Amino acid sequence: KAGVTQTPRYLIKTRGQQVTLSCSPISGHRSVSWYQQTPGQGLQFLFEYFSETQRNKGNFPGRFSGRQFSNSRSEMNVSTLELGDSALYLCASSFGQSNEKLFFGSGTQLSVL
Amino acid sequence: AQSVAQPEDQVNVAEGNPLTVKCTYSVSGNPYLFWYVQYPNRGLQFLLKYITGDNLVKGSYGFEAEFNKSQTSFHLKKPSALVSDSALYFCAVSTAQGNTPLVFGKGTRLSVIA
Numbered sequence: 001k002a003g004v005t006q007t008p009r010y011l012i013k014t015r016g017q018q019v020t021l022s023c024s025p026i027s028g029h030r031s032v033s034w035y036q037q038t039p040g041q042g043l044q045f046l047f048e049y050f051s052e053t054q055r056n057k058g059n060f061p062g063r064f065s066g067r068q069f070s071n072s073r074s075e076m077n078v079s080t081l082e083l084g085d086s087a088l089y090l091c092a093s094s095f096g097q098s099n100e101k102l103f104f105g106s107g108t109q110l111s112v113l
Numbered sequence: 114a115q116s117v118a119q120p121e122d123q124v125n126v127a128e129g130n131p132l133t134v135k136c137t138y139s140v141s142g143n144p145y146l147f148w149y150v151q152y153p154n155r156g157l158q159f160l161l162k163y164i165t166g167d168n169l170v171k172g173s174y175g176f177e178a179e180f181n182k183s184q185t186s187f188h189l190k191k192p193s194a195l196v197s198d199s200a201l202y203f204c205a206v207s208t209a210q211g212n213t214p215l216v217f218g219k220g221t222r223l224s225v226i227a
Contacts, residue, residue, distance in 0.1 A: 041219065043157075045217075048214050099212070
């Protein structure tokens with residue numbers, strides 16, 4: 001069974017631009033969560049989607065948004081990029097409940113210049 | 114809201130010695146506790162979890178963790194460290210309420226020295 005796939009692996013953007021990251025969960029998993037990882041803050045929860053609906057949301061500004069498609073694939077978008085948005089963005093999937101074991105992708109490393 | 118504290122940014126241990134990576138948590142209700150490991154340029158890999166039952170949980174790669182309700186701790190342990198155990202370790206907490214997302218600590222970097 002294929003694991004969680006995130007694309008692209010690396011991204012370089014400039015301030016003010018927007019970016020879209022993609023995540024394909026493990027087949028059969030319906031929940032997709034997104035986390036931001038930075039050296040100083042560890043992993044911070046962005047949001048979780050289940051059956052195309054946002055089920056949970058972390059404390060991030062509205063510039064961070066996401067969506068989930070009917071095949072459970074998910075995208076997250078960051079608009080008006082800031083230098084502080086530079087981070088590793090991790091996607092994780094699980095079968096259903098939010099408190100289940102998560103399966104993580106390798107992440108998208110975003111650098112904002 | 115739940116939270117996790119990993120009080121040590123870095124833990125150094127000699128190969129063959131026992132290792133402990135500390136984690137304390139705060140949650141309303143019964144906790145679900147997890148440990149994950151991250152190797153360079155990789156996502157997180159699941160090590161073990163505690164939901165209920167025995168306070169000592171055994172996981173992958175010879176790791177185990179001890180749940181202590183009175184101290185609200187869930188420390189990760191291994192009897193004999195390997196150089197290959199060097200990585201970043203994350204503790205996470207959720208609750209028995211099904212739709213509570215996992216909240217992670219800031220991570221502890223483990224270095225095992227040969």
